[in-house]
Amino acid sequence: MKVIQFEDKPLAHYSYAIISGNEMVLVDPARDPKPYYLLAEKHNTKIKAVFETHPHADFVSSHLQIHKETGATIYVSKLVGANYPHQGFDDGNSITIGEIKFSAINSPGHSPDSITVIAVDDEKNHAMFSGDTLFIGDVGRPDLREKAGNMKAKREELAQSMYHTMQHKFNHLPNETIVYPAHGAGSLCGKNISTDSQSTLGRERKENWAFKKLTEEQFVSHILKDQPFIPSYFGFNVDINKKGADNLKNSIAKSTFHFKLDHSNLKNILIVDTRNKEDFNKNHLPHSINIMAQTEDDKFETWLGSIVKPGELFYIVVNSINERDNMLNRVAKIGYEKQLKGVITLSDVNYIESESLKLEEFKDRLDNFTIIDIRNKSEVEQGKVFESAISIPLNKLRDSKDSIPIDKPIVVHCAGGYRSAAGRSIISNLVENISVYDLGEEVNKFKK
Known part of the structure; x- marks a missing residue:
C-alpha cells in the first residue's frame, strides 16, 4: 500500500493519496487539486475515488471539482446529506480499488456524520484515515456542529458519541494499523495534537488519553474543557463542503487588481494588509488590519477567518505582483475568495505610519x-x-x-x-x- 501524505502547513491539514497499481484514491483533499493531479501524472495513475471523512470546518475541500474533472466517485456518509453527486459510505459499505479494500466505520464525535476509512491491502496491511475523529495524541473537538451542517448536535451529545466511538468502533483493528489523521499540531480542530504526522493504533491505545479507562462522565468533562475558540468561518466552511465548492481557478479569477495604488478612496471597506509588520508600520492604507502572510508559519488563513466574518467584503494588500496568486489561493482555502474585492500593491504615496514603542x-x-x-x-x-x-x-x-x-x-x-x-x-x-x-x-x- 503506497500512501502519500500532503501537508497544508498554515492550516495543519493532512490529505492523502493512496496508490494501488494504476489507480489512485484521495482522502480529504485540500482546495487546490493541482498537487494531486501532478502526482497522478508522475505515477501514471487514474484518480478513481475521493473519500470525505466529514464536512470540514477549517478548510474548503476540492472533492466536487475533482469529481467533475476526473470522473472520480465521491464517497461520504449518507448522514451528511451532501448536495453533490456521491455514493453513501457507512458501516457495512466497502469498495475495492486496485488491490486495496476500503471500508467505512461511522465514527461520530467530532461531527455526527464523521466516518473513518479503513484500507487493507492484499498483504493484510491496515491503514485508517481517521479524519478529525482520532488525532495523534488527541481526538477531534465536539463543539463545532451546534449551528452548522445538515445534522446539528450539541457538544455534550457529540462528546458522548466520541466516548463510544473510542470505546467500541476500532477494537477489531490490529495494533499495527497505521493512523493517518486529517490534522496535526496547530489545528483548531483539537486542543493537544501531537507534532507527529502519523502513528499506529497500538501506540495510540497506550498513549492517547482518549483510550484510557475513563467513565463517560470523565471523558466528556475532559474533552469539553479548555477547547480553543471557534473562528467565525468554521460553520461557513461546513456549509460550503456540504454543497461542494466552485472551481478554484474560476472562483479566484473574479477579484480585481490595483497595481501601485496612489490614492485612498477605499472608504468604508476593510483592508487586510498581508505584509510584514515592519513594512506595514512604515506605511499603510486607512482602515487596514495587518494579518501577516509572509511564510507558511504565518497562520494567515486561520486569523483571516477569525477576524473577518463570512460575507464581509475586503481587499488585501501584498508586497508585489509576485505574491498575488499565492494570496488568492490562501484566501480561497477558507472559501473567502467571493468576498474578496481585489488585491492591491501600494505606490510610494505616504498614507499612515505607525508609532514605535519606546x-x-x-x-x-x-x-x-x-x-x-x-x-x-x-x-x-x-x-x-x-x-x-x-x-x-x-x-x-x-x-x-x-x-x-x-x-x-x-x-x-x-x-x-x-x-x-x-x-x-x-x-x-x-x-x-x-x-x-x-x-x-x-x-x-x-x-x-
Missing part, C-alpha cells in the same frame, strides 16, 4: 499605559504576563470598542508577536487620538 519608557512606567492582552482565554488562564492587562481575545477585538479605555496610550501584546501586529492595527481603527503600540516579540522579556 521600550524603556514602557518598562519603567507600566502604569502610564493601558495594556491589552489579546491571547486566547486558555492562554490567559495559564498565567498573565502583566497583572494589570485587560484580556480581549484577538478574534473578539473588532467588537470590543466599548471595553477599551481611552485615557492612556495603549500597548498590545500576545504570546510571541505575530497576533499583536493584527491587534494593534485593529485597535488603532477603533480609537481616536490615542497612541496604540505593538509590544511584539519584546513580550518575551516580561515573561516570568
